[in-house]
């Protein structure tokens with residue numbers, strides 16, 4: 495449903511020009527809002543979920559009264575990167591699943607604010623040149639590609655593993671002047687400025703987390719969204735962007751930190767909490783961590 499809406503995004507304006515109503519006669523909604531409603535309505539009444547959390551909703555979403563309550567918690571970003579849709583760049587839905595920790599009744603804050611290492615499943619659906627679902631339940635990472643001729647997701651990438659080091663690095667270089675010295679030195683290493691430390695890499699940055707992450711997952715590489723002087727916690731959200739991607743990265747043999755600390759060990763304090771993110775090929779993530787720690791040691795000694 496979301497893939498269909500994303501595919502028609504460019505048309506809706508043209509076809510729905512009269513009175514802002516789209517081709518199905520529905521009130522034309524922002525795609526974020528539409529994707530959010532699709533995911534919530536698909537999950538709320540299944541009897542599988544006790545509480546949900548969405549990037550699009552300020553507070554967490556308990557199952558409405560009168561509907562069966564299940565044992566799972568689902569956190570999701572219904573359409574990440576949607577600002578790229580006008581440019582026809584890939585966007586994605588990211589999801590993270592936990593078992594509830596509260597006993598009975600509707601889920602609550604305790605069920606939502608769990609560290610990423612407690613996830614039982616995580617994945618994303620990427621609306622790119624093809625529609626792919628990549629997920630893990632803790633037994634490796636597997637990719638399914640939607641075959642539109644039969645409307646089914648077909649197993650296309652069994653047991654995806656990320657190479658220990660990769661050819662690419664992905665970061666928004668325009669922030670370079672705002673990063674701390676350790677991050678600047680690490681990114682200069684990825685540029686190839688310190689060949690005795692690490693081989694330089696090619697830059698690839700789409701500005702859509704799912705697309706940038708997926709490239710590094712299948713080809714090897716590292717994605718960084720560091721904190722900076724203006725936003726020390728960075729831009730990306732812990733619960734429904736960084737933690738699910740970290741679970742997938744580790745299950746594929748990669749790694750994910752906030753620069754230094756393992757993402758899956760971070761204890762969330764709030765639903766929309768942000769964290770810096772360094773994720774991808776294991777040796778590349780470890781290189782960044784080492785450079786940051788060495789710089790902190792120098793500053794501590796100074």
Ligand code: P6P
Nearest residue numbers: 574575576577666701702703704
């Ligand atoms: P910047 C998209 O808006 C998003 O949330 C992620 O998908 C993406 O990785 C990031 O922001 C890009 O942010 O600041 O580089 O444009």
